[in-house]
Amino acid sequence: xxxxxxxxxxxxxxxxxxxxxxxTKVTVLxxxxxxxxxxxxxxxxxxxxxxxxxxxxRGGPGVAADLSHINTRSKVTGYEPxxxxxxSALEGAEIVLIPAGVPRKPGMTRDDLFNTNASIVxxxxxxxxxxxxxxxxxxxxxxxxxxxxxxxxxxKAHGVYDPKRLFGVTTLDVVRANRFVSEIQNTDxxxxxxxxxxxxxxxxxxxxxxxSRYPALSSNxxxxxxxxxxGDEVVKAKDGAGSATLSMxxxxxxxxxxxxxAATAKDKEKVIEPSFVDSPLYKDRGIDFFxxxxxLGPDGVKEILPVGPxxxxxxxxxxxxxxxxKKNIEKGVAFVAENPPQ
Numbered sequence: 001x002x003x004x005x006x007x008x009x010x011x012x013x014x015x016x017x018x019x020x021x022x023x024t025k026v027t028v029l030x031x032x033x034x035x036x037x038x039x040x041x042x043x044x045x046x047x048x049x050x051x052x053x054x055x056x057x058r059g060g061p062g063v064a065a066d067l068s069h070i071n072t073r074s075k076v077t078g079y080e081p082x083x084x085x086x087x088s089a090l091e092g093a094e095i096v097l098i099p100a101g102v103p104r105k106p107g108m109t110r111d112d113l114f115n116t117n118a119s120i121v122x123x124x125x126x127x128x129x130x131x132x133x134x135x136x137x138x139x140x141x142x143x144x145x146x147x148x149x150x151x152x153x154x155x156k157a158h159g160v161y162d163p164k165r166l167f168g169v170t171t172l173d174v175v176r177a178n179r180f181v182s183e184i185q186n187t188d189x190x191x192x193x194x195x196x197x198x199x200x201x202x203x204x205x206x207x208x209x210x211x212s213r214y215p216a217l218s219s220n221x222x223x224x225x226x227x228x229x230x231g232d233e234v235v236k237a238k239d240g241a242g243s244a245t246l247s248m249x250x251x252x253x254x255x256x257x258x259x260x261x262a263a264t265a266k267d268k269e270k271v272i273e274p275s276f277v278d279s280p281l282y283k284d285r286g287i288d289f290f291x292x293x294x295x296l297g298p299d300g301v302k303e304i305l306p307v308g309p310x311x312x313x314x315x316x317x318x319x320x321x322x323x324x325x326k327k328n329i330e331k332g333v334a335f336v337a338e339n340p341p342q
Contacts, residue, residue, distance in 0.1 A: 023050045023051060024048055024049050024050050024051070024094050024095075024260065024263075025049075025050070025051040025052075025053060025092050025093045025094055026043055026049050026051070026052055026053070026093065026094065026095045026096075026097070026256065027052075027053040027054075027055065027089050027090055027093040027095070027096045027097070027132070027135075028040050028043065028052070028053070028054050028055070028096075028097050028099070029055050029056075029086075029089070029096065029097070029098045029099075029100050029124050030055075030056055030098060030099040030100025030101065030141070031054035031055060031056050031059075031060050031063055031064075031078070032054075032056035032058060032059030032060055032062070032063050033056065033099060033100065033101075033103075033245075034103055034242050034243070034245035035099035035140060035245045035248050035249050035252070036054075036056065036063070036099050036100070036249075037063055037249075038245065038246050038249035038250075039097065039099060039248075039249035039252050039253055040052065040054055040063060040067055040076075041067060041070075041249075042249060042250065042253035043074075043097075043253060043256065044067045044070050044072055044074055044076060045070070045072055046074075046253070046256070046257060046260070047072065047073070048257070048260040048261075049074045049260070050073065050074055050075065051074060051075050051077070052064075052067070052074050052075070052076045052077070053077055053079065053088075053089040053090070053093065054067075054076065054077065054078045054079065054089070055078075055079045055081070055085065055086055055089040055090075056081065056100070057081045058081060060078040060079055060080070060081065060085075061078030061079070061080065062078065063078060064076045064077055064078025065078065077089075083127075086124075086127050086131070087127065087130070087131045090127060090128060090131035090132040090135070091131050091132065092132070093132045093135045094135060094136065094263075095135060095136045095138065095256055095259055095260070096128055096132055096135045096136070096137050096138065097138045097140060097169075097252055097256060098121065098124055098137065098138065098139050098140055098141055099140040099141060099248070099249075099252065100117075100120050100121070100124060100141055101113065101116065101117035101120050101121070101141035101142065102116050102117060103242050103243040103245070104142070104231070104235050104243040105235065105240055105243075106235055106236055106239065106240055113142050113143060114143055114146060114331065114335075117141050117142060117143070117147060118146065118147065118150055118332070118335050118339075119339070120141065121139065121141050121147040121150050121151060122150050122154055122335070122336060122339065122341050123341060125137075125150065125151040125154035125155060125341070126154050126158070126341040128151075128155075129154060129155050129157075129158035129160050130158070133155075133158070133160035134162075134165070135165065136165045136166075136167065136259055136300050137151060137165060137166050137167065138167050138169050138252060138255055138256060138259075139151055139166070139167065139168050139169065140169045140248065140252050142200075142201070143200075143201050143328060144168040144169065144170065144199070144200040144201070144276055145168070145199040145200060145201050145204060145276070145289070145324075145325060145328035145329060145332070146328050146329065146331050146332035146335070147168070147332065148166065148167075148168040148276055148277075148289055148332070149288070149289060149329045149332030149333050150332040150333075150335060150336055151166055152166055152278065152288075152289075153332070153333055153336035153337070154336060154341055157336075157340070157341070162300070163277065163278035163301065164299050164300035164301040164302075165299070165300040165301075166277065166278065166300075167255065167259075167275045167276065167277055167294075167300070167301075168200060168275060168276030168277070168289070168291065169200075169248075169251060169252050169255050169275065169276075170196065170199070170200045170205075170274055170275060170276045170291040171251035171252070171254050171255045171273065171274060171275070172200075172244065172247055172248050172250075172251035173196040173200060173205050173207075173227065173230075173274070173291075174194060174195075174196045174251075174274050175247065175250065175251050175254075176226075176227055176230045176247070177192075177194035177196050177207045177227045178190075178192040178193070178194050179192075180223060180226055180227060180230075181194055181209075181212070181214065181217065181223070184217075184223065185214060192212070192213075193212070194207055194208070194209065194212050195207070195208040195211050195212070195274070195292075195293060195308075196208065196227070196274060196291070197274075197290070197291055197292045197307055197318070197321075198290070198291055198318065198321040198322075198325060199276060199289075199290075199291055199321065199324070199325045199328065200276055200291065201324070201328065202228055202229060202324070203228060203317070203320050203321055203324055204321040204324050204325045204328065205227060205228045205321070206314065206317045206318050206321050207223075207224060207227045207228075208307070208308075208310055208314055209223075209224075209314075210309075210310055210311040210313075210314055211308060211309070211310070215311070218311050218313045218314055219313055224317070230244075231243060231244050234247070254273070255273055255275065258271050258273040258296055259296055259300070261296075262296035262297050262298065262302070263298050264298075265297070265298075270295055271295065271296045271297075272293050272294065272295050272296070272305070273293070273294060273296060274291055274292065274293055274294065275291060275294045276289055276290070276291040277289065277290070277291075277294055277301055277304065279292065279304050280304065281304065281306065281307065282322060285322060285326070286326055287322060287325055287326050287329060288329060289325075289329055290325070292304060292305055292306070292307060293305040
């Protein structure tokens with residue numbers, strides 16, 4: 001009996017030691033905001049996360065205290081809004097999600113948010129470069145078409161830029177497209193897989209219905225417009241009280257979950273999610289970032305998948321998207337050149 005007990009205790013110690021080696025820390029910057037709170041809740045429910053670090057300019061410790069009562073195994077810590085608190089929140093993080101910034105109001109476009117959110121994202125990117133240079137960064141703060149290039153420029157300036165580890169979260173565009181199609185076709189949205197490419201703002205969002213089970217939808221202008229400007233629908237409905245926070249939180253959580261799955265995926269298992277990344281697809285046209293399907297791996301981006309065949313309607317949409325996208329990217333790059341982080 002004593003021998004059996006010793007063997008059992010040894011197994012327990014080895015299991016605990018293995019668990020300790022597989023700790024996964026995820027950090028949310030802007031955790032007390034409209035996106036940050038529901039996003040943090042969804043991440044608390046993710047069994048692959050063992051440590052959840054929450055930071056905001058106010059309210060982070062309070063959100064953490066609330067979430068810490070939920071009966072899942074992850075430890076939740078809220079950090080004070082100080083440089084030291086930010087550094088501690090980031091240290092050792094495997095994934096950092098950045099929803100920090102101001103929300104849209106009625107009549108505002110994502111680009112209207114640029115001046116405020118650009119500075120916020122620039123400074124948080126600097127903190128990530130200094131305290132979590134190996135983390136995978138998921139940028140949610142709008143306008144994503146510009147904030148992702150801002151992050152890239154800051155990381156480059158600090159000598160830690162790895163294009164495989166920087167993602168603009170465009171998952172919401174796919175989530176919306178799947179849902180809107182399911183409403184039209186009276187199907188379960190979980191069985192819809194609409195490809196959306198381009199960027200994450202207005203006409204830069206290009207749903208490729210020709211690649212779906214319903215190719216005729218590529219001429220449905222109302223549906224295309226709803227996918228491209230679905231965020232406006234939410235902003236208007238909230239009547240000045242916010243933007244798409246809950247659906248965005250779900251989309252960001254899905255992207256983080258995909259990266260966590262990819263970190264331990266077996267060789268034959270493919271984890272594919274759409275994302276706005278440093279992409280070779282249109283670099284010959286001066287467009288360094290582009291959203292398309294991305295195969296994920298332990299280091300982040302494993303393979304960027306091609307757009308594939310599209311019809312004449314979608315070719316026109318894509319051409320219009322590329323024009324705006326180039327301007328958006330250049331705007332982000334110019335901002336850092338003119339306003340370097342201090």
